[in-house]
Every structure is written in structure tokens, then in C-alpha cells.
Amino acid sequence: MQGSDDASDTASPSNAPRVGVIGLGAMGAGMARALRRAGFAVHVHDLRAEAVQAVVAEGGVACASPAELGARCEVVVSVVVNAQQTEAVLFGADGCAATLRSGSVFVMCSTVSPRWSEALAERLAERGLLYLDAPISGGAARAERGEITMMTAGSPEAYARAKAVLDAMAAKVYRLGERAGAGSQVKIINQLLAGVHIAAAAEAMALGLREGVDPQALYEVITHSAGNSWMFENRMPHVLAGDYTPLSAVDIFVKDLGLVLDMARESRFPLPLSSTAHQMFMQASAAGHGREDDSAVIKIFPGITLPEPKS
Incomplete structure (x- = not known):
């Protein structure tokens, strides 16, 4: 595995490629x-x-379709939800695969099956297009600051063409090899931990509520104790505020933990914690909470009174 690139050496965009975000x-x-x-x-x-208008108001350029964006750009960064949406962006009506010029780079940031990502690289290569398998992590605040983590794989040519773009978006760009799919494998393992940690955080807070522990005091103690996790610290404030506005939705983890289990199933590898967490998110989704913030997985626990939104 090659090391990570730090964003401190960001190239001047004066000679950088034109970039689009879908x-x-x-x-x-x-x-x-x-x-x-x-x-x-x-x-x-x-x-x-x-x-679109929110970004245009800050100086972005609106494109009516992926095809229009592809015709204008040399590096396209796709940040859609899943493989199906990525297919539509590239090969659907008004897809950008038909308009991107040879040698352009498609940077795929979604969480997808590694096998699907590997096959996509081959399909794009047939069109003369470069590809980076580049799932992301870090959350909305780090994205805003240009400090996300990118788990990437691709050819040296793709990295050379997209380097300034990657460095502007990320604090860490991990290069995991030339084989597409390697980045997606690491992202899926990250999502295993993220999903299990959110489910465990919700279970712990739910038990505290059931036992009559003051939830704010519980949060304060746990976040300064060995039982803390990044997900507990980041997601439980949503529960304490009674605010389930989605930053990452329950259904995202229905999908992502499903990908985790699919990858393990192919190699007949047992994942008992992942399986349980997946069922918890499935239960929350089935109960109508799929589009709420993923911390809403706490709503599956019976006999607890959740904090109400603050007026």
C-alpha cells in the first residue's frame, strides 16, 4: 500500500483541470x-x-445535465448515493460518459460493491476515460473544510490528472493500489465499523433512558470515558436534541451494511455484529424512519421516552 498524500501541497489551479461535481x-x-x-x-x-442554486450563489456554474457537465470538465467527481445512481450519471439519458473527452477522469465517491467498481473501470477504459475508485469519509463539516478522507485506487495517469482536485477536497488521500475496487473494499470495512458503532451508541443511550439516567449527563460521562466512540460523540447529540434531520440517513446504512454482508458472504466470512446492526437499521427503516438521520435507529427500542425537539 502506498502512503497517504497530505493536502498541504495543493497545486495551483491556474493549470489545473476543469472540474465538475455531480x-x-x-x-x-x-x-x-x-x-x-x-x-x-x-x-x-x-x-x-x-x-444547485446554493452552490451557484457562491460562484459555482450550473449544468442542466451530467452530459453538459461532462462536456465542460476534465475531472468529474460523482458524489451520488449508490451504484444505480452512478450508472444513471454515466450511462443514462444525458449521461456524461458520452460527452467526456478521452483522457478525462471520473472520480467515483459512492459506497459500492468492489466488484462493480472494478467492472466500471473496465467499461470507462473502453471509452478512453480514466477512473478513480475513491469512496469518502468524514462527514459534512469536514467536506466543507476540504478535510475529508478519500480511500482511492486507480492508475498513475488518473492520479496525475486529478491530484489538484483531490488535494483541494481532502486532508488525506490514501492510495491503495492501481486495481479499481481496492478503495471500495476499505470503505466497506469502514462502514462496517461506522454502522456497528452507531447501533451500539443507540443501544447504550436507549438503555440509559430506560434506566432513568439523565441523558445529557450520560453523554458527558461517556464522551470522557473509555467507552466513547466517534459515532457516539457525533450522533448522540442528534438524539439529545430530538433532531433527526438527515445528515446520513438510516437507509444509507441499510445499503452499506448490506454491501458489507455481501462482500463477506462471497468469501464465507462470518460477521455477527454487522448482521445484527444491519437488522437494527432494517427495523428502523421498516418502521418508517428510513429517511431520518441514522441516529434514529434508537427509535426501535421499546419503553423509552426520547428527548423532544427544542423549540
């Missing part, structure tokens, strides 16, 4: 803004007009 959710919008602050002329596309 998918302006919590992560994609922040990444687009980080690129703007680095001096790039950022082209953007999203199905939600309001998301």
Missing part, C-alpha cells in the same frame, strides 16, 4: 465549496434545483 448532498455540496475556495471554477449538477 450530487450536492451533505458531502457533495461541501466538496464543491472546498473546490471553489481552492480557486477552481466548479461546475455542478443535482436533480434538486435548490441544491
